[in-house]
Amino acid sequence: MTDTQKPFHIVFLLFNGITQLDFTGPAQFLARMPGAAVHTAAKHVQPVQTDSGFAMLPSTSLADCPQADLLCIPGGFGTRDVIQDEETLQFLRDQAAEAQYVTSVCTGSLALGAAGLLQGRRATSHWAYVSLLEKFGATYEAARVVKDGNVITAGGVTSGIDFALTVIAEIAGQSFAEAVQLGLEYDPHPPFDSGSPAVADPKLVTLLNDRTYGDVLKELQKVIDAS
Amino acid sequence: MTDTQKPFHIVFLLFNGITQLDFTGPAQFLARMPGAAVHTAAKHVQPVQTDSGFAMLPSTSLADCPQADLLCIPGGFGTRDVIQDEETLQFLRDQAAEAQYVTSVCTGSLALGAAGLLQGRRATSHWAYVSLLEKFGATYEAARVVKDGNVITAGGVTSGIDFALTVIAEIAGQSFAEAVQLGLEYDPHPPFDSGSPAVADPKLVTLLNDRTYGDVLKELQKVIDAS
Numbered sequence: 001m002t003d004t005q006k007p008f009h010i011v012f013l014l015f016n017g018i019t020q021l022d023f024t025g026p027a028q029f030l031a032r033m034p035g036a037a038v039h040t041a042a043k044h045v046q047p048v049q050t051d052s053g054f055a056m057l058p059s060t061s062l063a064d065c066p067q068a069d070l071l072c073i074p075g076g077f078g079t080r081d082v083i084q085d086e087e088t089l090q091f092l093r094d095q096a097a098e099a100q101y102v103t104s105v106c107t108g109s110l111a112l113g114a115a116g117l118l119q120g121r122r123a124t125s126h127w128a129y130v131s132l133l134e135k136f137g138a139t140y141e142a143a144r145v146v147k148d149g150n151v152i153t154a155g156g157v158t159s160g161i162d163f164a165l166t167v168i169a170e171i172a173g174q175s176f177a178e179a180v181q182l183g184l185e186y187d188p189h190p191p192f193d194s195g196s197p198a199v200a201d202p203k204l205v206t207l208l209n210d211r212t213y214g215d216v217l218k219e220l221q222k223v224i225d226a227s
Numbered sequence: 228m229t230d231t232q233k234p235f236h237i238v239f240l241l242f243n244g245i246t247q248l249d250f251t252g253p254a255q256f257l258a259r260m261p262g263a264a265v266h267t268a269a270k271h272v273q274p275v276q277t278d279s280g281f282a283m284l285p286s287t288s289l290a291d292c293p294q295a296d297l298l299c300i301p302g303g304f305g306t307r308d309v310i311q312d313e314e315t316l317q318f319l320r321d322q323a324a325e326a327q328y329v330t331s332v333c334t335g336s337l338a339l340g341a342a343g344l345l346q347g348r349r350a351t352s353h354w355a356y357v358s359l360l361e362k363f364g365a366t367y368e369a370a371r372v373v374k375d376g377n378v379i380t381a382g383g384v385t386s387g388i389d390f391a392l393t394v395i396a397e398i399a400g401q402s403f404a405e406a407v408q409l410g411l412e413y414d415p416h417p418p419f420d421s422g423s424p425a426v427a428d429p430k431l432v433t434l435l436n437d438r439t440y441g442d443v444l445k446e447l448q449k450v451i452d453a454s
Contacts, residue, residue: 038279182421
């Protein structure tokens with residue numbers, strides 16, 4: 001908190017089909033850190049289509065992106081393409097080599113895995129896809145935020161907010177993190193208790209797997225096995 | 228949930244200086260409703276600068292925006308300009324007249340108030356600005372989500388997520404809302420308990436008011452009193 005002059009570069013990867021809250025949640029919190037400089041990097045500096053009916057503008061191409069102090073990879077259905085794109089995977093490796101923190105939210109951990117960055121690490125992902133982590137030499141740990149050395153992975157979507165507070169506390173101290181939490185009124189009161197398979201109606205878990213996640217999981221398995 | 232063909236138009240107001248999570252949080256949840264069609268309306272279809280270091284692209288100008296079924300006004304430091312802009316206030320009045328739900332997150336409620344839409348209503352806002360609600364004929368209610376007729380206001384920033392789940396349950400049923408909550412893994416575990424003035428270290432409340440919110444509050448008071 002003392003040296004507010006030195007920029008702290010936070011790089012988020014953007015891509016079509018991103019689950020935008022994987023990025024926008026942590027971005028809202030992390031942008032309040034001392035010296036925070038947020039960069040949004042995509043293959044091309046063209047509007048990126050999110051999964052929520054609106055577009056975002058990347059601030060930089062992968063090639064022109066500054067070195068991250070904190071690298072964060074969001075997830076989403078677009079992950080399927082990300083993990084097959086060698087240019088993006090090489091970008092992740094190059095950035096990770098010099099970054100202070102290598103992080104992901106939701107299925108962003110699969111992109112870290114595909115880049116070879118989860119070998120021998122404990123990690124997590126969206127609950128529907130945690131079985132894929134072992135394909136990348138990672139060990140799934142059942143937690144909303146998992147820290148193994150400088151690699152921090154978060155669970156599905158909204159986990160990114162708890163992840164961000166954890167990171168802010170580590171970098172800028174707990175009191176600073178608590179001030180950010182207060183400013184953003186993060187005093188969650190979900191009207192229902194259905195936020196994880198452990199507490200939700202089992203029928204809903206089955207429904208989501210049958211309708212969407214089961215097919216996506218099979219497709220991701222195929223892509224990973226073929227690579 | 229039965230009629231998935233009929234579009235349900237959700238209109239968010241975008242503006243420079245928006246606290247982007249006020250919008251992106253609810254958008255992530257609401258976009259999963261049956262028939263959801265998300266529109267992001269700004270004065271001009273040009274990139275909008277958020278408070279988190281990145282830009283978003285509005286999908287429509289105010290003039291071309293379709294009629295909302297659900298109108299949602301996010302907040303942020305840009306609210307100061309929004310409440311002084313007659314074109315935007317008239318847009319809110321016109322939309323509100325035909326909308327099924329008129330809603331806000333954070334200081335977005337001040338924009339609803341400035342448009343005359345909170346007269347005689349119970350409402351809430353970001354904790355630092357709730358004293359301004361009475362200037363618009365509203366009565367502050369201390370809750371994260373306040374529903375008065377078809378007007379639903381949420382507290383600061385992350386309250387928008389609890390608000391969205393409340394709205395989804397009302398429109399599509401509790402089971403559907405629970406499925407969305409499960410899909411987005413909304414099982415919050417904040418590492419600290421500092422999300423509202425009621426639970427935070429009082430020194431942090433003072434710090435934030437002294438550093439930022441106090442001055443912003445005075446400026447907003449001046450703007451409102453002059454209008």
